[in-house]
Amino acid sequence: xxxxxxxxxxxxxxxxxxxxxxxxxxxxxxxxxxxxxxxxxxxxxxxxxxxxxxxxxxxxxxxxxxxxxxxxxxxxxxxxxxxxxxxxxxxxxxxxxxxxxxxxxxxxxxxxxxxxxxxxxxxxxxxxxxxxxxxxxxxxxxxxxxxxxxxxxxxxxxxxxxxxxxxxxxxxxxxxxxxxxxxxxxxxxxxxxxxxxxxxxxxxxxxxxxxxxxxxxxxxxxxxxxxxxxxxxxxxxx
Ligand code: ADE
Numbered sequence: 575x576x577x578x579x580x581x582x583x584x585x586x587x588x589x590x591x592x593x594x595x596x597x598x599x600x601x602x603x604x605x606x607x608x609x610x611x612x613x614x615x616x617x618x619x620x621x622x623x624x625x626x627x628x629x630x631x632x633x634x635x636x637x638x639x640x641x642x643x644x645x646x647x648x649x650x651x652x653x654x655x656x657x658x659x660x661x662x663x664x665x666x667x668x669x670x671x672x673x674x675x676x677x678x679x680x681x682x683x684x685x686x687x688x689x690x691x692x693x694x695x696x697x698x699x700x701x702x703x704x705x706x707x708x709x710x711x712x713x714x715x716x717x718x719x720x721x722x723x724x725x726x727x728x729x730x731x732x733x734x735x736x737x738x739x740x741x742x743x744x745x746x747x748x749x750x751x752x753x754x755x756x757x758x759x760x761x762x763x764x765x766x767x768x769x770x771x772x773x774x775x776x777x778x779x780x781x782x783x784x785x786x787x788x789x790x791x792x793x794x795x796x797x798x799x800x801x802x803x804x805x806x807x808x809x810x811x812x
Contacts, residue, residue: 578611580736581687582729583653583662585646587628587694589614591722600740601733609738612729613656617649629695638696646691646702653689664689664706667721667728668697671710674728676751678711682728683735690728692721754807756799758791 596605596612604610621628622644629639663685682688691708713724733739734746750757761772775787797804
């Protein structure tokens with residue numbers, strides 16, 4: 575019997591990188607409360623190479639080493655068997671993938687379980703990606719040394735969209751992107767710090783005016799920091 579709302583299966587050569595992620599803060603709480611489940615597979619455990627090797631030289635030349643298909647595919651088959659499923663949405667973290675955004679995270683959050691493959695070195699053999707039917711996802715236009723940090727970014731972003739992960743106190747309804755705009759500035763006590771005052775309107779108690787101010791600030795910040803999002807926002811209003 576499944577006793578969680580959402581399960582992440584991670585294929586990696588560096589399982590230890592996930593220890594703090596799955597046990598800290600909001601994600602750690604969701605694991606304790608059986609809302610999220612993380613199963614971390616070291617695909618080196620699946621290699622048939624007697625020396626534990628998972629990578630090899632690249633056909634056709636090129637720098638570095640490539641992870642071969644066998645350990646990845648055998649690990650993937652084991653995940654399917656353990657999950658009792660014929661098919662699970664599978665993602666390969668890669669700078670050549672489709673770019674992660676809030677909508678894509680919500681799409682993945684609507685599943686019950688996913689598999690994420692983290693590559694290292696120069697990448698993985700293309701046949702491995704075919705065999706596991708991987709959808710490639712990038713977290714941005716820059717290259718990192720491995721897929722583990724991108725996988726954590728993706729999982730964090732998905733998790734915030736799973737029921738029960740965020741408490742009321744950390745609700746996502748006012749997040750940046752929730753209405754196509756970036757978040758407005760917020761303040762807490764003290765009212766004056768280092769000579770800087772909290773904007774008067776926020777102390778007025780007039781909720782209508784406060785909301786209007788917040789919206790104006792959101793629009794201003796979006797226009798300044800992300801003209802592309804601002805254009806989209808304007809077009810959606812038409
Ligand atoms: N692996 C290395 N760089 C990456 C990126 N930008 N996004 C996803 N996976 C990656």
